Amino acid sequence: MTNPLRDPQDRRLPRIPEPCALVIFGVTGDLSRKKLIPAVYDLANRGLLPPGFVVLGFARRDWGDGDFEELARKSAQQHARTPWRDEVWSRLVGNIKFVGGSFDDDVAFDHLAETLDELRATHGIPGNAAFYLSIPPPAFPMVLKQLERTGMANNNVSGGWRRVVVEKPFGNDLESAKALNDLVDDVFTGHDVFRIDHYLGKETVQNILALRFANSLFEPVWNSHYVDSVQITMAEDVGIGSRAGFYDTAGAARDVLQNHLLQLLALTAMEEPTSFDSEEIRTEKLKVLRAITLPEDLESHAIRGQYVQGWVAGQRADGYHQEENVPQDSTTETYAAVQLNIKNRRWAGVPFHLRTGKRMPRRVTEIAVLFKKAPHLPFDAADVEMLGNNQLVIRVQPDEGLMLKFGSKVPGTAMELRDIAMDFQYGEAFTESSPEAYERLVLDVLIGDKTLFPDAAEVEASWRVIDPLEEFWAGTKPHTYRAGEWGPRAADEMLARTGRQWRRA
Ligand SMILES: NC(=O)C1=CN([C@@H]2O[C@H](COP(=O)(O)OP(=O)(O)OC[C@H]3O[C@@H](n4cnc5c(N)ncnc54)[C@H](OP(=O)(O)O)[C@@H]3O)[C@@H](O)[C@H]2O)C=CC1
Numbered sequence: 001m002t003n004p005l006r007d008p009q010d011r012r013l014p015r016i017p018e019p020c021a022l023v024i025f026g027v028t029g030d031l032s033r034k035k036l037i038p039a040v041y042d043l044a045n046r047g048l049l050p051p052g053f054v055v056l057g058f059a060r061r062d063w064g065d066g067d068f069e070e071l072a073r074k075s076a077q078q079h080a081r082t083p084w085r086d087e088v089w090s091r092l093v094g095n096i097k098f099v100g101g102s103f104d105d106d107v108a109f110d111h112l113a114e115t116l117d118e119l120r121a122t123h124g125i126p127g128n129a130a131f132y133l134s135i136p137p138p139a140f141p142m143v144l145k146q147l148e149r150t151g152m153a154n155n156n157v158s159g160g161w162r163r164v165v166v167e168k169p170f171g172n173d174l175e176s177a178k179a180l181n182d183l184v185d186d187v188f189t190g191h192d193v194f195r196i197d198h199y200l201g202k203e204t205v206q207n208i209l210a211l212r213f214a215n216s217l218f219e220p221v222w223n224s225h226y227v228d229s230v231q232i233t234m235a236e237d238v239g240i241g242s243r244a245g246f247y248d249t250a251g252a253a254r255d256v257l258q259n260h261l262l263q264l265l266a267l268t269a270m271e272e273p274t275s276f277d278s279e280e281i282r283t284e285k286l287k288v289l290r291a292i293t294l295p296e297d298l299e300s301h302a303i304r305g306q307y308v309q310g311w312v313a314g315q316r317a318d319g320y321h322q323e324e325n326v327p328q329d330s331t332t333e334t335y336a337a338v339q340l341n342i343k344n345r346r347w348a349g350v351p352f353h354l355r356t357g358k359r360m361p362r363r364v365t366e367i368a369v370l371f372k373k374a375p376h377l378p379f380d381a382a383d384v385e386m387l388g389n390n391q392l393v394i395r396v397q398p399d400e401g402l403m404l405k406f407g408s409k410v411p412g413t414a415m416e417l418r419d420i421a422m423d424f425q426y427g428e429a430f431t432e433s434s435p436e437a438y439e440r441l442v443l444d445v446l447i448g449d450k451t452l453f454p455d456a457a458e459v460e461a462s463w464r465v466i467d468p469l470e471e472f473w474a475g476t477k478p479h480t481y482r483a484g485e486w487g488p489r490a491a492d493e494m495l496a497r498t499g500r501q502w503r504r505a
């Protein structure tokens with residue numbers, strides 16, 4: 001399996017997929033317009049798509065290819081990361097096709113299968129196709145069954161590879177995730193199933209492994225002897241937008257804690273893999289996910305909140321109950337903070353504090369490793385007071401980079417101490433631009449590289465962490481916080497009880 005990190009020779013070579021088709025279900029939706037179509041354009045712009053590459057959009061519209069081309073052009077112009085180039089677009093536009101229909105429409109799926117077959121002849125695609133399920137999660141089973149019924153999922157029938165990309169959330173608890181895993185592995189072969197967690201496609205997230213395992217500096221102190229605690233924050237300033245239908249049935253824990261935040265935790269806490277082979281990395285992540293335990297006293301260690309009206313960045317912001325299509329009595333959380341423990345020798349006794357929220361003061365995702373204070377400090381008590389914990393902060397977004405915080409002498413005649421920060425910023429250190437997460441992940445799907453995709457066991461291990469939390473919260477009301485605040489007071493108290501506080505992210 002191709003892996004750019006495994007062989008330095010590989011890394012320098014552009015990875016170009018074999019001729020293939022990308023079929024996007026739900027192509028008119030938010031994700032497709034903002035991320036997937038722009039990702040395809042960016043790949044084309046960077047010369048990373050094979051000759052004869054085709055995008056087939058499927059949605060319930062009475063549309064021809066021209067209407068779809070128009071939607072695709074607008075999405076690429078609005079959301080692509082690379083500059084607009086007419087020549088790139090005119091190459092791509094000849095290879096954009098549309099099939100209209102609903103997911104329960106057999107005729108439409110038969111037509112889709114025929115279209116794929118025809119493309120083999122017209123575009124020289126040897127039966128290779130990836131099916132991207134950018135659709136509401138309840139529709140996953142129906143579309144999978146249609147792919148099975150029509151034979152589109154079958155490698156042998158098509159004579160090329162057939163892959164499926166399943167968006168998150170993968171199930172809404174352990175039981176439903178298992179059922180979906182069974183179904184998807186039944187329709188496709190396990191090897192051809194790509195479960196998306198787009199955080200793994202972010203450059204800074206991939207850098208966690210480089211930081212930890214390409215250096216000798218950090219690993220010796222990366223354990224309970226030196227680390228006091230780890231804080232993982234994913235804060236968003238936005239609300240739920242027009243996604244109430246999905247969000248109100250999910251909430252913050254199912255939406256992002258189960259996937260993005262636990263994956264960040266796994267990469268931060270895992271042991272060194274024996275190689276950068278995708279299986280080896282996933283084995284190590286899985287060991288961590290399975291070693292996670294929840295504190296017994298969930299009342300004090302699992303806090304959820306819901307925003308009420310407030311101000312974000314100087315703008316008045318509605319409360320969750322005022323958002324479009326949210327029921328007035330909704331008790332869905334838009335904020336969650338939990339303490340997790342990891343039962344292994346490296347991390348015993350080190351709390352991992354995870355928090356996420358919508359309508360927080362600003363958008364920031366970071367992993368902060370907070371080190372224990374030195375066992376002895378030969379300075380005046382007043383000076384020592386000025387020092388916090390040493391911190392290593394991996395800034396996932398925005399302002400991607402790393403920050404190391406440590407104590408230093410203030411210039412002058414006295415031994416006065418103060419915390420200072422050493423900053424590394426991607427934008428300053430590298431001239432290369434990072435691909436957007438979905439660009440990287442779509443390319444990996446077309447190449448067949450599964451390194452950045454969680455497997456069934458990881459998904460299930462993550463639900464084993466979330467299910468007891470959901471059970472504990474069921475029937476309770478979330479705490480409230482004002483839009484523009486860093487979550488409810490109870491989340492601050494959770495840390496304050498042990499003399500800690502949330503880092504000002
Ligand atoms: N949007 C985001 O930021 C993120 C989304 N995701 C996941 O991606 C997936 C898609 O999300 P998103 O794009 O936001 O969802 P949207 O609701 O915006 O889009 C859903 C798409 O599915 C189509 N669709 C729905 N029902 C049917 C049906 N019965 N037959 C045919 N087409 C149908 C819709 O078509 P129509 O226009 O006709 O309704 C639309 O194209 C979800 O699994 C979501 O959880 C994951 C991370 C982030």
Ligand SMILES: O=C1O[C@H](COP(=O)(O)O)[C@@H](O)[C@H](O)[C@H]1O
Pocket residue numbers: 236255256
């Ligand atoms: O998966 C999701 O992620 C987005 C945030 O993604 P980011 O890359 O902008 O950090 C979040 O808004 C959404 O609720 C969730 O489904």
